[in-house]
Amino acid sequence: MSAVVLGVGATPFRKQPERTLAAVGADAVVAAIKDAGIEKSQVQAAVCGNVQFGGGAGQTVLRSLGMTGLPVTNVENACASGGSAFREALAWVEAGWVDVALAFGVEMLTHSAGGLIETGRPDIANQVGLPLPGLYALKAQHYMADYGATPEQLASVVVKSRANAQWNDYAFFRTPVTVEQVLASPPISDPLTLFQCCPNVDGAAAVVIASESFARKHGTSGPAIKVRGSGVSSGHPIDRADSVADATERAAAQAYEQAGLGPSDIDVCEVHEPFSIAEILHYEGLGFCGEGEGANYVASGRADITGRGVAVNPSGGLLSRGHPLGASGVAQIAEVVSQLRGEAGGRQRENARVGMTHIMGGSIPELDSNACVVSIFST
Amino acid sequence: MSAVVLGVGATPFRKQPERTLAAVGADAVVAAIKDAGIEKSQVQAAVCGNVQFGGGAGQTVLRSLGMTGLPVTNVENACASGGSAFREALAWVEAGWVDVALAFGVEMLTHSAGGLIETGRPDIANQVGLPLPGLYALKAQHYMADYGATPEQLASVVVKSRANAQWNDYAFFRTPVTVEQVLASPPISDPLTLFQCCPNVDGAAAVVIASESFARKHGTSGPAIKVRGSGVSSGHPIDRADSVADATERAAAQAYEQAGLGPSDIDVCEVHEPFSIAEILHYEGLGFCGEGEGANYVASGRADITGRGVAVNPSGGLLSRGHPLGASGVAQIAEVVSQLRGEAGGRQRENARVGMTHIMGGSIPELDSNACVVSIFST
Numbered sequence: 001m002s003a004v005v006l007g008v009g010a011t012p013f014r015k016q017p018e019r020t021l022a023a024v025g026a027d028a029v030v031a032a033i034k035d036a037g038i039e040k041s042q043v044q045a046a047v048c049g050n051v052q053f054g055g056g057a058g059q060t061v062l063r064s065l066g067m068t069g070l071p072v073t074n075v076e077n078a079c080a081s082g083g084s085a086f087r088e089a090l091a092w093v094e095a096g097w098v099d100v101a102l103a104f105g106v107e108m109l110t111h112s113a114g115g116l117i118e119t120g121r122p123d124i125a126n127q128v129g130l131p132l133p134g135l136y137a138l139k140a141q142h143y144m145a146d147y148g149a150t151p152e153q154l155a156s157v158v159v160k161s162r163a164n165a166q167w168n169d170y171a172f173f174r175t176p177v178t179v180e181q182v183l184a185s186p187p188i189s190d191p192l193t194l195f196q197c198c199p200n201v202d203g204a205a206a207v208v209i210a211s212e213s214f215a216r217k218h219g220t221s222g223p224a225i226k227v228r229g230s231g232v233s234s235g236h237p238i239d240r241a242d243s244v245a246d247a248t249e250r251a252a253a254q255a256y257e258q259a260g261l262g263p264s265d266i267d268v269c270e271v272h273e274p275f276s277i278a279e280i281l282h283y284e285g286l287g288f289c290g291e292g293e294g295a296n297y298v299a300s301g302r303a304d305i306t307g308r309g310v311a312v313n314p315s316g317g318l319l320s321r322g323h324p325l326g327a328s329g330v331a332q333i334a335e336v337v338s339q340l341r342g343e344a345g346g347r348q349r350e351n352a353r354v355g356m357t358h359i360m361g362g363s364i365p366e367l368d369s370n371a372c373v374v375s376i377f378s379t
Numbered sequence: 380m381s382a383v384v385l386g387v388g389a390t391p392f393r394k395q396p397e398r399t400l401a402a403v404g405a406d407a408v409v410a411a412i413k414d415a416g417i418e419k420s421q422v423q424a425a426v427c428g429n430v431q432f433g434g435g436a437g438q439t440v441l442r443s444l445g446m447t448g449l450p451v452t453n454v455e456n457a458c459a460s461g462g463s464a465f466r467e468a469l470a471w472v473e474a475g476w477v478d479v480a481l482a483f484g485v486e487m488l489t490h491s492a493g494g495l496i497e498t499g500r501p502d503i504a505n506q507v508g509l510p511l512p513g514l515y516a517l518k519a520q521h522y523m524a525d526y527g528a529t530p531e532q533l534a535s536v537v538v539k540s541r542a543n544a545q546w547n548d549y550a551f552f553r554t555p556v557t558v559e560q561v562l563a564s565p566p567i568s569d570p571l572t573l574f575q576c577c578p579n580v581d582g583a584a585a586v587v588i589a590s591e592s593f594a595r596k597h598g599t600s601g602p603a604i605k606v607r608g609s610g611v612s613s614g615h616p617i618d619r620a621d622s623v624a625d626a627t628e629r630a631a632a633q634a635y636e637q638a639g640l641g642p643s644d645i646d647v648c649e650v651h652e653p654f655s656i657a658e659i660l661h662y663e664g665l666g667f668c669g670e671g672e673g674a675n676y677v678a679s680g681r682a683d684i685t686g687r688g689v690a691v692n693p694s695g696g697l698l699s700r701g702h703p704l705g706a707s708g709v710a711q712i713a714e715v716v717s718q719l720r721g722e723a724g725g726r727q728r729e730n731a732r733v734g735m736t737h738i739m740g741g742s743i744p745e746l747d748s749n750a751c752v753v754s755i756f757s758t
Contacts, residue, residue: 088467094475
């Protein structure tokens with residue numbers, strides 16, 4: 001890996017049905033380009049992560065900014081679309097095809113019928129009443145039965161998430177909550193309560209990736225953040241709906257190997273947690289703790305910004321910042337870059353030197369996932 | 380460029396609404412893997428081009444083959460989706476991330492409402508009655524007025540297309556037609572008649588890309604086909620609906636430069652011609668002839684398989700083989716590779732040494748296109 005992140009940008013994650021996809025996407029792109037200290041005309045290629053727009057999302061955003069005539073590719077990998085967009089833009093730089101590539105993600109969930117996140121079309125589980133909250137509830141039930149985890153421990157994921165998000169102006173939910181409040185919120189699919197499910201919002205995020213040589217020549221406004229490693233995997237079929245660790249483990253192993261780093265090197269990590277149980281499972285998949293230890297990891301405060309373990313989801317994550325599908329994977333990178341630059345304000349992890357992002361998409365009962373993307377960054 | 384094409388595969392392009400996307404896609408993937416002489420397990424990453432399935436097309440196909448646990452990315456770039464899928468898979472190999480990558484495209488147009496190719500959602504032209512046939516008819520009207528091209532010359536694109544397709548078992552239209560028959564077919568949007576518009580069909584195609592070092596170690600069943608250059612561009616806004624050359628020229632210039640080759644080096648080319656006029660405009664955009672000379676280029680037989688110019692669309696192209704959006708750009712590569720291997724049977728261009736593919740997508744009146752991908756291959 002020889003690429004660096006030159007700039008990042010994101011929009012607030014909100015319900016903003018009155019705005020267009022082009023306008024919201026453009027806000028993030030403009031912010032990232034400004035942060036990188038470059039001109040729009042210096043962007044040589046762009047990859048856009050989007051799920052629900054129905055075609056040409058990237059070109060629609062860039063055209064509104066007058067950014068035409070450059071290579072643009074749209075990527076769809078369910079909830080991991082933003083992570084895959086980053087990964088494809090990175091490939092263009094690593095292949096030596098361009099010096100400056102833009103990865104961005106944008107999603108207007110309030111523009112979709114019901115604002116719902118749909119699982120795969122041929123998914124029989126959806127038809128028989130097992131949409132994503134039900135699927136993750138099953139995972140939670142299995143986990144609680146296998147490891148003695150408690151509802152209170154699950155709820156502590158949300159308590160941490162809200163505590164972090166109160167420092168994030170761009171997060172959707174910013175009011176701190178207690179374990180009791182999380183458990184008293186309306187039941188969705190037992191044991192998951194409303195506060196344990198991520199909100200559907202609109203938003204965008206963008207990242208400017210550059211070759212090391214361009215960054216050296218160009219200079220950067222802040223400290224250059226290095227891309228150290230990146231792994232991608234789809235999942236294998238699974239026998240039981242109790243795990244989302246398979247693709248996570250494989251993607252993480254690739255990223256760790258490429259970076260020459262291990263779990264103990266990670267200071268801060270943005271993890272894919274559309275539901276509370278997901279974050280707990282991913283601690284284990286990413287190697288932050290052993291199997292069955294995830295619930296205690298979060299409940300004991302180890303994943304707090306000031307915790308003894310990895311600071312997980314300092315942004316508030318999907319649960320508090322919100323989850324506009326294609327944007328989420330890119331927003332994670334924006335957060336980790338802010339952390340590594342020391343610019344994260346009230347939610348800053350002290351002395352953060354190595355950061356990780358983890359996003360996955362397309363979990364269905366028959367298969368671990370469609371795609372998981374794990375990336376590692378460092379100062 | 381150091382990548383080679385190790386194997387190609389395609390399905391017949393047909394209306395086959397009774398089959399699933401997974402089954403049709405799998406046919407092409409299995410054929411390409413067999414042609415490459417490798418095992419399924421040797422594929423290290425996959426990129427799928429698809430427009431209308433609605434999410435997870437690539438994973439759906441590969442899961443049906445038991446090909447799980449590998450990185451899979453879905454790419455959408457309108458009619459150019461297959462070309463972009465090839466380009467992204469190529470990036471993974473060129474970045475040194477994998478030795479063997481699979482690019483494939485699949486589309487089931489008979490599964491869509493009406494089987495129609497829709498233009499971009501926010502496209503006002505669609506709402507006021509200017510869908511793609513009308514847009515290309517305008518281009519044809521402009522071209523005829525500017526250069527004195529005749530309806531008979533436009534029709535000759537179809538005559539050549541059908542003449543070539545009679546040798547292609549996988550083409551949808553295989554019956555030769557005369558200029559008179561083309562002009563007598565039902566009017567669609569003046570001057571375009573029915574036979575001058577591509578059929579909406581279902582189909583898939585796949586390409587196995589490998590690093591040179593893998594190919595050397597592994598050996599190939601046929602002569603290794605080299606990827607010499609590849610360019611991608613989106614279009615700039617245009618003042619008049621009379622050109623589709625802008626993005627084509629830019630993508631071609633990149634590909635030519637990377638390959639160290641020029642238009643006179645191209646023996647055979649698969650060109651994006653959803654309508655007869657498109658092929659004529661692209662001769663000019665790709666540099667096969669000068670501005671305004673395209674109509675005479677085809678009418679005089681220069682683009683025939685045995686012509687004095689570049690043999691264009693020996694497969695029958697979109698007009699006769701058919702145009703299952705995401706599959707088309709990959710099917711073009713399969714055709715060119717067959718030509719360069721000397722395995723194209725009755726439609727073989729004699730001594731074909733250098734081949735080109737050109738695909739574009741998302742033409743709307745305000746903009747040249749969303750994406751154009753041009754790639755060059757050689758023995």
